[in-house]
Amino acid sequence: xxxxxxxxxxxxxxxxxxxxxxxxxxxxxxxxxxxxxxxxxxxxxxxxxxxxxxxxxxxxxxxxxxxxxxxxxxxxxxxxx
Amino acid sequence: xxxxxxxxxxxxxxxxxxxxxxxxxxxxxxxxxxxxxxxxxxxxxxxxxxxxxxxxxxxxxxxxxxxxxxxxxxxxxxxxxxxxxxxxxxxxxxxxxxxxxxxxxxxxxxxxxxxxxxxxxxxxxxxxxxxxxxxxxxxxxxxxxxxxxxxxxxxxxxxxxxxxxxxxxxxxxxxxxxxxxxxxxxxxxxxxxxxxxxxxxxxxxxxxxxxxxxxxxxxxxxxxxxxxxxxxxxxxxxxxxxxxxxxxxxxxxxxxxxxxxxxxxxxxxxxxxxxxxxxxxxxxxxxxxxxxxxxxxxxxxxxxxxxxxxxxxxxxxxxxxxxxxxxxxxxxxxxxxxxxxxxxxxxxxxxxxxxxxxxxxxxxxxxxxxxxxxxxxxxxxxxx
Numbered sequence: 243x244x245x246x247x248x249x250x251x252x253x254x255x256x257x258x259x260x261x262x263x264x265x266x267x268x269x270x271x272x273x274x275x276x277x278x279x280x281x282x283x284x285x286x287x288x289x290x291x292x293x294x295x296x297x298x299x300x301x302x303x304x305x306x307x308x309x310x311x312x313x314x315x316x317x318x319x320x321x322x323x
Numbered sequence: 324x325x326x327x328x329x330x331x332x333x334x335x336x337x338x339x340x341x342x343x344x345x346x347x348x349x350x351x352x353x354x355x356x357x358x359x360x361x362x363x364x365x366x367x368x369x370x371x372x373x374x375x376x377x378x379x380x381x382x383x384x385x386x387x388x389x390x391x392x393x394x395x396x397x398x399x400x401x402x403x404x405x406x407x408x409x410x411x412x413x414x415x416x417x418x419x420x421x422x423x424x425x426x427x428x429x430x431x432x433x434x435x436x437x438x439x440x441x442x443x444x445x446x447x448x449x450x451x452x453x454x455x456x457x458x459x460x461x462x463x464x465x466x467x468x469x470x471x472x473x474x475x476x477x478x479x480x481x482x483x484x485x486x487x488x489x490x491x492x493x494x495x496x497x498x499x500x501x502x503x504x505x506x507x508x509x510x511x512x513x514x515x516x517x518x519x520x521x522x523x524x525x526x527x528x529x530x531x532x533x534x535x536x537x538x539x540x541x542x543x544x545x546x547x548x549x550x551x552x553x554x555x556x557x558x559x560x561x562x563x564x565x566x567x568x569x570x571x572x573x574x575x576x577x578x579x580x581x582x583x584x585x586x587x588x589x590x591x592x593x594x595x596x597x598x599x600x601x602x603x604x605x606x607x608x609x610x611x612x613x614x615x616x617x618x619x620x621x622x623x624x625x626x627x628x629x630x631x632x633x634x635x636x637x638x639x640x641x642x643x644x645x646x647x648x649x650x651x652x653x654x655x656x657x658x659x660x661x662x663x664x665x666x667x668x669x670x671x672x673x674x675x676x677x678x679x680x681x682x683x684x685x686x687x688x689x690x691x692x693x694x695x696x697x698x699x700x701x702x703x704x705x706x707x
Contacts, residue, residue: 297513304672308610311617 259320262313270310274303354634358423360627364551364620367439367463368405368420372548384410389466392459393418393441405460418456419444463550464558471539471552478503479535510534514675518682526681529569533562534674541619541666545659553669554620556612563612566677570608574684607680611673618669622662629655 281299285292362371370387377383388406398417407415411422421431421440429450436442443454482500486492491500515523515530540552552558582600585593633651637644 300668301672301675304614304668307618308614311621312610312613314621315613315617 256321259317261317262320263317266310266313266317269313270307273306273310277302277306354631354638356628356631356635359631360624361438363627364554364623365437365439366550366555368408368441368460369410370463370466370548370550386410389463390461391441392461394457394459395443395454397454398443414444417444417446417451418442419450464552464555467543467550468540468552468558471536471543475535475539507531510674514671514678518675518678519685520682522685526569526573526678530674530678533566533677534670537562537615537673538667538670541670542663544619544623545662545666551620551623553615554623556616559612559616562615562673563608566611566673566680567605567608570677570680570684573681577686578684607676611676615669615673618665622658622665625658626655626662629658 277299281295284295368391369389372385372387375383375385388404391401391403391405391408393401401416401418403415405420407413408420411420411425418441419425421436421438421442423438425431426436426438431450441456441458441460443451443456445451478499482491482498482503485497485500490497491504496504510531511523511527514534515527519526537553540558543549544551544553582604583597585596585600588596629651633644633648636647
């Protein structure tokens with residue numbers, strides 16, 4: 243317990259928050275990249291549906307980004323608290 | 324792989340032991356990045372315009388003061404302008420405004436006391452813990468939100484008046500009508516109608532208000548020097564709670580039956596599924612709150628950090644500061660464009676998800692999978 247409180251009162255908390263936020267960015271990048279890949283392939287198959295596909299892509303990207311931002315907020319809290 | 328991991332841990336522990344204090348950046352006396360960033364992102368009791376740095380290095384802040392409204396059971400209601408605090412240097416009427424320096428000087432708990440908090444003090448100047456002060460002031464966020472509200476109501480009422488007089492109905496729309504009509508039609512046709520079906524007219528004012536209120540507050544927050552209204556968790560929490568209340572009022576028996584007794588699910592799975600479904604009723608508006616808050620505050624912090632980079636490097640050497648400036652500014656302009664896109668996008672996403680949740684709550688009786696056909700053939704037409 244003492245070791246934990248000593249560690250958490252040092253900048254290790256800051257480092258942990260930063261690492262977590264970085265991993266969240268990686269997750270968001272991979273997720274939104276997959277969405278983009280699917281959307282672009284779908285447009286290539288059926289160009290006249292491009293408007294519908296674009297709307298769905300933006301919606302899904304915002305949802306995935308929401309999940310990544312949960313993790314960024316937690317990283318932020320780790321830094322501040 | 325193990326070598327990479329152990330090197331990683333070595334570096335982390337190295338920095339942990341080299342800086343035992345860890346929380347102030349006293350080395351950078353000239354520029355305190357944390358104070359600037361949090362000063363911009365959090366709420367303040369005045370509109371801080373600029374700091375005049377005198378020859379002896381002292382900073383004289385120039386700001387627009389705002390009314391401070393305090394209520395406590397012991398002392399009653401107190402109303403005065405925040406200029407009486409002189410940026411935290413003087414106490415007024417036995418109230419003290421905390422600043423970062425004061426919190427450190429008085430060695431207060433950093434988790435309980437934040438900058439810009441107003442605490443009650445006794446005659447000697449020490450903090451009086453027994454008086455619970457409720458801060459109902461017109462802070463920066465409140466004033467900017469009210470300004471956005473006035474602007475929003477004025478624009479909408481003026482185009483409504485024009486529509487009533489026939490402009491845009493019998494003759495072509497003009498002016499602000501041309502700007503807002505496509506957006507309103509977009510919200511009606513792409514958000515309200517597909518999700519809410521025939522009953523979209525009842526919810527359309529609510530959805531339009533949510534969309535434009537979030538959008539205008541997002542855009543106002545992007546003006547340099549303005550307050551960060553939508554990046555405030557209290558603001559988004561209230562919007563989320565209102566959306567939750569509207570969703571709850573649109574539910575019907577089928578919705579709750581599907582949550583507590585999902586059809587076509589084996590009994591063992593039901594034990595897991597029912598708690599998950601019940602919690603998801605609350606998690607969905609909570610996600611709305613966090614999504615809007617995190618997107619906006621992250622964007623603001625990125626922009627301020629990029630500009631602060633110039634000053635951080637400038638502290639080290641003037642040449643480094645000037646050298647960083649073009650790259651930092653270019654990146655900042657790029658991020659600004661993305662932030663404008665995010666402003667529109669987050670307003671749209673909040674509105675659309677609210678419409679989706681209301682639509683899910685309102686769903687009527689639809690064909691379940693457990694009605695039998697006499698001849699065993701499926702419902703969908705099959706090509707033979």
